[in-house]
Every structure is written in C-alpha cells, then in structure tokens.
Amino acid sequence: MIGWLSNQKRRAKRKAARDTILREELAAKARTFEPDVKHVLEDFTDLTINGMRQRVHVDRITIMAVTPITE
Numbered sequence: 001m002i003g004w005l006s007n008q009k010r011r012a013k014r015k016a017a018r019d020t021i022l023r024e025e026l027a028a029k030a031r032t033f034e035p036d037v038k039h040v041l042e043d044f045t046d047l048t049i050n051g052m053r054q055r056v057h058v059d060r061i062t063i064m065a066v067t068p069i070t071e
Contacts, residue, residue: 047056 043058044055045058045061047054047061
C-alpha cells in the first residue's frame, strides 16, 4: 500500500514537472509569433484613392502633391 502511494505521488510530481516545462516552451513559442503580428499591422495602412479603399505598405507611400477636394 505504501509503495503504491509513493509511486502515485512520484508520477504526479513527474507530470507536474513535465507540464511546467511544456507550458514554458509554449510560452516561448507564443512570444516569437507575437512580434510578427504587430509587425504586419504596423507596416500597412488603409488609403482611399479615387473612391476605392486600398491597403498600402507604408514604405510605398509617396505624396507628390496635395490638391483640395472640390465637390
């Protein structure tokens, strides 16, 4: 009976240690993907050109001249 209880306790400790390691590895993987999502969102902007909405990369925006809208 005592051997069975000690085996059960030992298995529980191993499982807890394994779960902790897996959680840490998963958190590390999640941190590597998090900056990519922010990077994609910050590099694009929505513009309305001639009545059409377009998603444009920020590096490709060049404003040559500004004219007033007359409507």
